[in-house]
Amino acid sequence: MGRLPRFDRRTVLRAGLDLADEHGLDAVTMQAVAGRVGVTPMALYRQVASKADLLDGLVELLLTEVAMPAAGLPWQDRLGAMAAGLRQVAHRHPAVFPLLLRRPATTRESLRARAAAYRALAQAGVPPDRIASVERLVSTAILGFLVSEAGGRLAHHPRGVLDEDFGRLQDLLAGFIASESGARPG
Amino acid sequence: MGRLPRFDRRTVLRAGLDLADEHGLDAVTMQAVAGRVGVTPMALYRQVASKADLLDGLVELLLTEVAMPAAGLPWQDRLGAMAAGLRQVAHRHPAVFPLLLRRPATTRESLRARAAAYRALAQAGVPPDRIASVERLVSTAILGFLVSEAGGRLAHHPRGVLDEDFGRLQDLLAGFIASESGARPG
């Protein structure tokens, strides 16, 4: 007869994310995650296909935490809110955040975030055939900064300096988006 | 009596880099590196303090490969050459390149590259008290793009698309540097 499972995939991912937050990515082992869940390591394989699948799941979990901006706001505020939300997630989960750069941006949650960015860029007046390129450049620059900050490359700088840097980066990108909007050569 | 060592740190790092290039970062194990060098794993510990030290050494090795631009060139060409050189290294060593974002930019080779960027920015007319901030923003955006490209987030796009994106990013950053040069508010 079928028994009810005692835990689901979400429970496994939450346990892994908690471990990463508290003790770093190296602490996310199948044995340690299983210990948190309260089962043997082998039981995890019913919920995750492999360790790599578990790590992919952590990235998805991070993306679900990025707050989506209210639909009625002007596009500047929407993009600003997404950037701020992404930065909060980076600060909350610095060990896992760098993995965002290592996975193709084609997962469910990636697509959701990207679709929201596309809508904001369209509203900003970026021509349809330029939206994808502009989004790649903007998201790449933002992620590059946040991963540098979370991953340690900029960790020796005081917080105020990083706040100001991030503000300047956002200003630069806002100017770029404006320059891609409206009339263009050709 | 003292014997002559049969291999040095550089030999260990080269073996590790070759393994990473051919089979990915996960293939860089102490046993595999030792196998390439032709010794037992334990012999490596005379040249590297730990596995983490070995990985740090790989990052340093990558940075030594970045071609330094000729000193006489205009600043635009110098920064362009550094960006192109960095991208070539990223293409040659995609498995190791993402580690660049995870180490504080304070190692010997990091400082050498940064000093060259500082000189170019000074020549561009960026005020001394703005040079460090401008360099952080520019290097962060470039590294973010290159790690995305090397690490797989953008790997599903054709090469031509990525070439064009990279060109646009460079143009944007050149404009940013120009805007930070010469007269500024205050």
Added chain:
DNA sequence: ACCTGAACACCGTTCAAGT
């Protein structure tokens, strides 16, 4: 001084067995 052999405490993953 330099390298090895044996060993330790892990790690991800499999498979057959239990309920």
Added chain:
DNA sequence: ACCTGAACACCGTTCAAGT
């Protein structure tokens, strides 16, 4: 159907021993 126990082939690292 779901979980466990035992096992396998690894992994980084130590320590004492060999030359």
